[in-house]
Amino acid sequence: xxxxxxxxxxxxxxxxxxxxxxxxxxxxxxxxxxxxxxxxxxxxxxxxxxxxxxxxxxxxxxxxxxxxxxxxxxxxxxxxxxxxxxxxxxxxxxxxxxxxxxxxxxxxxxxxxxxxxxxxxxxxxxxxxxxxxxxxxxxxxxxxxxxxxxxxxxxxxxxxxxxxxxxxxxxxxxxxxxxxxxxxxxxxxxxxxxxxxxxxxxxxxxxxxxxxxxxxxxxxxxxxxxxxxxxxxxxxxxxxxxxxxxxxxxxxxxxxxxxxxxxxxxxxxxxxxxxxxxxxxxxxxxxxxxxxxxxxxxxxxxxxxxxxxxxxxxxxxxxxxxxxxxxxxxxxxxxxxxxxxxxxx
Amino acid sequence: xxxxxxxxxxxxxxxxxxxxxxxxxxxxxxxxxxxxxxxxxxxxxxxxxxxxxxxxxxxxxxxxxxxxxxxxxxxxxxxxxxxxxxxxxxxxxxxxxxxxxxxxxxxxxxxxxxxxxxxxxxxxxxxxxxxxxxxxxxxxxxxxxxxxxxxxxxxxxxxxxxxxxxxxxxxxxxxxxxxxxxxxxxxxxxxxxxxxxxxxxxxxxxxxxxxxxxxxxxxxxxxxxxxxxxxxxxxxxxxxxxxxxxxxxxxxxxxxxxxxxxxxxxxxxxxxxxxxxxxx
Numbered sequence: 156x157x158x159x160x161x162x163x164x165x166x167x168x169x170x171x172x173x174x175x176x177x178x179x180x181x182x183x184x185x186x187x188x189x190x191x192x193x194x195x196x197x198x199x200x201x202x203x204x205x206x207x208x209x210x211x212x213x214x215x216x217x218x219x220x221x222x223x224x225x226x227x228x229x230x231x232x233x234x235x236x237x238x239x240x241x242x243x244x245x246x247x248x249x250x251x252x253x254x255x256x257x258x259x260x261x262x263x264x265x266x267x268x269x270x271x272x273x274x275x276x277x278x279x280x281x282x283x284x285x286x287x288x289x290x291x292x293x294x295x296x297x298x299x300x301x302x303x304x305x306x307x308x309x310x311x312x313x314x315x316x317x318x319x320x321x322x323x324x325x326x327x328x329x330x331x332x333x334x335x336x337x338x339x340x341x342x343x344x345x346x347x348x349x350x351x352x353x354x355x356x357x358x359x360x361x362x363x364x365x366x367x368x369x370x371x372x373x374x375x376x377x378x379x380x381x382x383x384x385x386x387x388x389x390x391x392x393x394x395x396x397x398x399x400x401x402x403x404x405x406x407x408x409x410x411x412x413x414x415x416x417x418x419x420x421x422x423x424x425x426x427x428x429x430x431x432x433x434x435x436x437x438x439x440x441x442x443x444x445x446x447x448x449x450x451x452x453x454x455x456x457x458x459x460x461x462x463x464x465x466x467x468x469x470x471x472x473x474x475x476x477x478x479x480x481x482x483x484x485x486x487x488x489x490x491x492x493x494x495x496x497x498x499x500x
Numbered sequence: 501x502x503x504x505x506x507x508x509x510x511x512x513x514x515x516x517x518x519x520x521x522x523x524x525x526x527x528x529x530x531x532x533x534x535x536x537x538x539x540x541x542x543x544x545x546x547x548x549x550x551x552x553x554x555x556x557x558x559x560x561x562x563x564x565x566x567x568x569x570x571x572x573x574x575x576x577x578x579x580x581x582x583x584x585x586x587x588x589x590x591x592x593x594x595x596x597x598x599x600x601x602x603x604x605x606x607x608x609x610x611x612x613x614x615x616x617x618x619x620x621x622x623x624x625x626x627x628x629x630x631x632x633x634x635x636x637x638x639x640x641x642x643x644x645x646x647x648x649x650x651x652x653x654x655x656x657x658x659x660x661x662x663x664x665x666x667x668x669x670x671x672x673x674x675x676x677x678x679x680x681x682x683x684x685x686x687x688x689x690x691x692x693x694x695x696x697x698x699x700x701x702x703x704x705x706x707x708x709x710x711x712x713x714x715x716x717x718x719x720x721x722x723x724x725x726x727x728x729x730x731x732x733x734x735x736x737x738x739x740x741x742x743x744x745x746x747x748x749x750x751x752x753x754x755x756x757x758x759x760x761x762x763x764x765x766x767x768x769x770x771x772x773x774x775x776x777x778x779x780x
Contacts (some may be wrong), residue, residue, distance in 0.1 A: 208684070228681040241675050243680075245697040
């Protein structure tokens, strides 16, 4: 893997207090890594520190194979895109995109040609003569991305690029980001939105507790979160504390046979909503409980079932059972992920 | 409802000004005020026949332009040097706001005490051995170029512009500068590509206000300006307090001319803004 960015045990303070304590991460050239973390976890601080806009108190930042830990922002080869696109208001779109090339003293004709290519690549060619004030939010994001690419960086650092956009514009900008593939450039995209992470990422890096808690492709991350805290952050609702003994998971719900390489001893069984279904006439329910709540999600309505001391969330069957009804649940053991330890999330 | 409220507010703000303008306009043609003799354009003819008018107007425009430019430059330099958000910017802001509560009259007196030929600057230069005696100090007040007045007015108006410049850079300006830096721009390129345009565009309304105010300011001018040419505000006051009440009509003509200067500055600014908007 040719590395565009490598962070080794990087530490960055939040003002005067310790913030990011031990961040280790690598992004390959051409790879899109999503930095997924809850609000306030330090996503922006991390991106700004990589760009040289915040001081690194420990560890190192390597961009394109060069240690840039102590270099100023202008010579790091890492372009930082603010959450709200920071286009220069006094320059038109073409001049904004040309800006980094002018700094490098590129020939005027070459700049003009490259600007046209870049604007075409983000589908805003017709806006070349407009000022930023006359652009929509989505158009500004596109132009900012074109300008960032014009700087020919080793790394693009995008800070919550979709956070302030309405659903229509989100889709618009998502498409631009997923279509933008740069062979020589790595992309690190900060977001707190799980959908954005799944849609945009080649790999997802979860930032929790001041460090990178897990790096994995999105599918793997949701299937097998490394810790209960990650599972909780990812919104995986079913987390059952118990023990694995003699090929079975033992909890207050009873014994559930499990196969494969499963850690023995105290574990937390983690599984998604779609691993739990309400038993129909043909199926034998493994556990029974009372429906205590209905979740009216737009796409996947679910029910909350109280099974003794354990609360499970299951896909809602049709028709949706009423509150207070007793239902039998079937849990698919093949999609249960066991995390060693106890639920301290 | 909001529109009606805004209209009422605008009317309330504008009414005293409009009454003043109407009074001066009527008084300048002999229809109002002491010494009014019925409609006559004699005051207008007399004011424009007097060579003091053009000389005073020109001198006042020079002082206003120079003081405004100096104050603007100082505000830009201080805001750019003492970056918002740093400890040094806090000190700079504190120093910048110090002249704010000072009245223009007090600033004028301070100008006399510091810049006069027997003032602190002259005595300091004498003690340092740069001049043979304090009186050998080049005249900085009552001088033909209005150097002392320009310096005092610039010093008095600079904090107002500096505070606006600080806030412009602290907010959006800082983020734009960061964007420019990660795109590869170094210090000087950042200043000319981002800092200056942000400040220039943001400060311009305040700069116009300062210019219009300085062009018509009286207190510091009466203490520091020469008697020839007589600055427009001083000429206006002289005509108004003339023993012959007939001169009051001329004073009102001069008031209206001062008003035209202020409105002209605002009109130029609005035209520039409209041109900028059309470019988008």
